Amino acid sequence: MDGNEAQIEVRGLRKRFGAVTALDGMSFTVEPGQVTGFVGPNGAGKSTTMRILLGLDRAEEGSALIGGRPYRELRNPLLAVGALLDAAAVHPARRGRDHLLWLAHSHRLPARRVDEVIEQTGLGPAARRRAGGYSLGMRQRLGIAAALLGDPPVLLFDEPVNGLDPEGIRWMRGLLRSLAAQGRAVLVSSHLMSELEGTADHLVVIGRGRVLADTSVRELLAGASGDRVEVRTGEPDRDRAMTVLADAGATVAATGRGTLTVSGLDAQRVVALLGGAGVAFSGVAAHRATLEEAYMELTREAAEFAAGPSGPSGPSGPSGPASGEDRR
Numbered sequence: 001m002d003g004n005e006a007q008i009e010v011r012g013l014r015k016r017f018g019a020v021t022a023l024d025g026m027s028f029t030v031e032p033g034q035v036t037g038f039v040g041p042n043g044a045g046k047s048t049t050m051r052i053l054l055g056l057d058r059a060e061e062g063s064a065l066i067g068g069r070p071y072r073e074l075r076n077p078l079l080a081v082g083a084l085l086d087a088a089a090v091h092p093a094r095r096g097r098d099h100l101l102w103l104a105h106s107h108r109l110p111a112r113r114v115d116e117v118i119e120q121t122g123l124g125p126a127a128r129r130r131a132g133g134y135s136l137g138m139r140q141r142l143g144i145a146a147a148l149l150g151d152p153p154v155l156l157f158d159e160p161v162n163g164l165d166p167e168g169i170r171w172m173r174g175l176l177r178s179l180a181a182q183g184r185a186v187l188v189s190s191h192l193m194s195e196l197e198g199t200a201d202h203l204v205v206i207g208r209g210r211v212l213a214d215t216s217v218r219e220l221l222a223g224a225s226g227d228r229v230e231v232r233t234g235e236p237d238r239d240r241a242m243t244v245l246a247d248a249g250a251t252v253a254a255t256g257r258g259t260l261t262v263s264g265l266d267a268q269r270v271v272a273l274l275g276g277a278g279v280a281f282s283g284v285a286a287h288r289a290t291l292e293e294a295y296m297e298l299t300r301e302a303a304e305f306a307a308g309p310s311g312p313s314g315p316s317g318p319s320g321p322a323s324g325e326d327r328r
């Protein structure tokens with residue numbers, strides 16, 4: 001797959017809905033061969049960005065390119081990008097397979113391709129039933145089958161696991177990973193970081209219409225877990241432990257009864273220092289952050305920064321405009 005055609009590039013998008021600034025200079029790139037998670041709280045601007053990428057909405061400023069072109073300039077969009085925005089967007093009286101056949105014919109794709117995507121998405125016999133009777137999981141599979149029809153190098157999925165059962169979620173994760181492994185650029189939105197754990201390689205974290213972090217999952221986790229170490233020590237030794245560790249350059253905080261949280265030293269060094277100084281302790285453990293914790297840390301910092309000294313601006317809290325100056 002050509003590297004450039006399998007790329008999404010969003011630069012400086014701005015979009016308002018009345019007084020609400022939905023996008024406030026949104027910029028990021030989605031590279032081929034990986035799953036990029038597009039994460040942010042409700043109202044952060046995920047769907048708006050995706051709709052603009054797909055030519056369903058217009059930005060006041062900036063560009064949104066798929067394979068180097070805006071959606072409207074794509075010669076055959078179905079072959080350039082596949083998207084799952086709203087799983088319910090099929091007429092209820094239509095059979096799944098007929099919906100796919102109609103799509104395929106309108107893009108001069110062979111019927112064989114329809115059967116391939118039915119197979120790939122596990123629609124099976126449900127493909128011959130009317131879409132009105134589909135479960136949410138089946139509707140999602142049909143939507144994905146439609147997105148894959150043109151074998152596109154770029155895929156956009158808006159909250160694809162929303163409402164799916166655990167088996168459906170597992171299936172979706174495997175599918176996203178396999179599509180990325182085939183060299184496609186895969187952008188997946190979610191408002192829950194935990195949904196992307198084990199699926200996303202890269203994360204674009206957004207809040208209030210702009211990017212808060214654009215990072216690999218590995219880097220985000222490393223940064224969040226840092227080298228924090230938890231030390232359990234009894235009352236009489238606590239102060240001495242704090243002094244010894246602080247003298248060695250660590251930042252030490254008492255985070256609970258008998259627990260110290262240490263950053264700046266690894267667990268092995270903590271054990272060596274405390275042992276060397278004759279400070280008694282009952283346990284030392286490295287703390288590994290989950291993706292959810294890393295995300296909470298990041299969004300909390302961003303919210304505090306944006307809120308300034310007088311608290312969050314606007315009635316909608318974290319999902320509102322970034323500051324009063326944004327309202328005109």
Ligand SMILES: Nc1ncnc2c1ncn2[C@@H]1O[C@H](COP(=O)(O)OP(=O)(O)OP(=O)(O)O)[C@@H](O)[C@H]1O
Nearest residue numbers: 017020022041042043044045046047048049191319
């Ligand atoms: N058609 C619209 N009319 C008015 N306001 C809108 C419209 N679409 C989006 N907004 C507002 O723009 C902001 C961004 O919304 P958007 O749907 O892009 O966020 P999101 O990150 O996708 O949220 P969610 O996780 O809830 O889907 C929100 O404040 C939302 O209320």
